[in-house]
Amino acid sequence: MSIKERIDDLKDQIPIHANLIAVSKTRTLEEIEEAYLTGIRDFGENKVQELVDKYDKFHKDVKWHFIGHLQRNKVKYIVGKVFLIHSLDSIQLLNEIEKKFASAGETANVLIQINIGRDENKSGILIEALEELISACEKCNNVKVLGLMTVIPKGDESSNRKYFRKMKEIFDDLKTKNYKNISMEYLSMGMSGDYKIALEEGANVIRIGEGIFGKRNYNNK
Numbered sequence: 001m002s003i004k005e006r007i008d009d010l011k012d013q014i015p016i017h018a019n020l021i022a023v024s025k026t027r028t029l030e031e032i033e034e035a036y037l038t039g040i041r042d043f044g045e046n047k048v049q050e051l052v053d054k055y056d057k058f059h060k061d062v063k064w065h066f067i068g069h070l071q072r073n074k075v076k077y078i079v080g081k082v083f084l085i086h087s088l089d090s091i092q093l094l095n096e097i098e099k100k101f102a103s104a105g106e107t108a109n110v111l112i113q114i115n116i117g118r119d120e121n122k123s124g125i126l127i128e129a130l131e132e133l134i135s136a137c138e139k140c141n142n143v144k145v146l147g148l149m150t151v152i153p154k155g156d157e158s159s160n161r162k163y164f165r166k167m168k169e170i171f172d173d174l175k176t177k178n179y180k181n182i183s184m185e186y187l188s189m190g191m192s193g194d195y196k197i198a199l200e201e202g203a204n205v206i207r208i209g210e211g212i213f214g215k216r217n218y219n220n221k
């Protein structure tokens with residue numbers, strides 16, 4: 001199947017309110033162009049350098065999503081270039097984002113990444129740290145939290161469903177609260193292997209790489 005065929009196929013399956021992000025990490029501009037031509041405008045990258053390169057060289061109406069672990073010393077490079085940072089996972093990172101976006105007169109849109117599976121190899125905050133991070137976000141002037149993101153541990157369908165459901169519960173609970181700077185619009189969860197379950201459990205942003213572009217070959221980079 002071509003990139004266009006895979007995208008058409010996905011669009012047929014996902015509900016109208018859900019946002020499809022094409023995860024373009026490791027892909028060439030030619031490959032990304034194929035997705036762009038089908039109408040996709042949301043692309044996801046997990047490396048700062050790669051996002052910045054592609055931002056500079058690609059169509060200016062693209063919304064770039066940063067979905068990887070964000071190091072504090074690299075925040076400055078994505079100011080003004082990133083549409084949504086999916087991976088806010090510490091107060092230190094929050095403070096750096098606030099500082100760098102403020103000095104450029106910009107506002108950062110972010111999602112809080114939750115390590116819902118308590119997986120030591122994954123980033124994201126543990127749920128017990130959520131309240132403190134939210135309080136810190138309320139004190140910001142240049143950061144808006146628009147929702148939550150997670151990457152779940154590998155597992156079977158029932159385990160996937162359990163983690164997605166927990167995320168939706170937290171999302172719905174936060175939705176009822178009136179925090180400053182925080183609104184629950186986006187629940188970013190689900191990748192190529194598990195997006196159907198994620199959508200069933202309430203995701204409204206899915207991040208698809210291989211399901212659009214085919215298998216990734218990291219040796220190309």
Ligand SMILES: *Cc1c(COP(=O)(O)O)cnc(C)c1O
Nearest residue numbers: 023046067191192207208209210
């Ligand atoms: C790579 C990546 C994806 C996409 O994964 P696929 O399995 O290729 O769909 C989604 N989210 C994050 C955070 C990623 O790093």
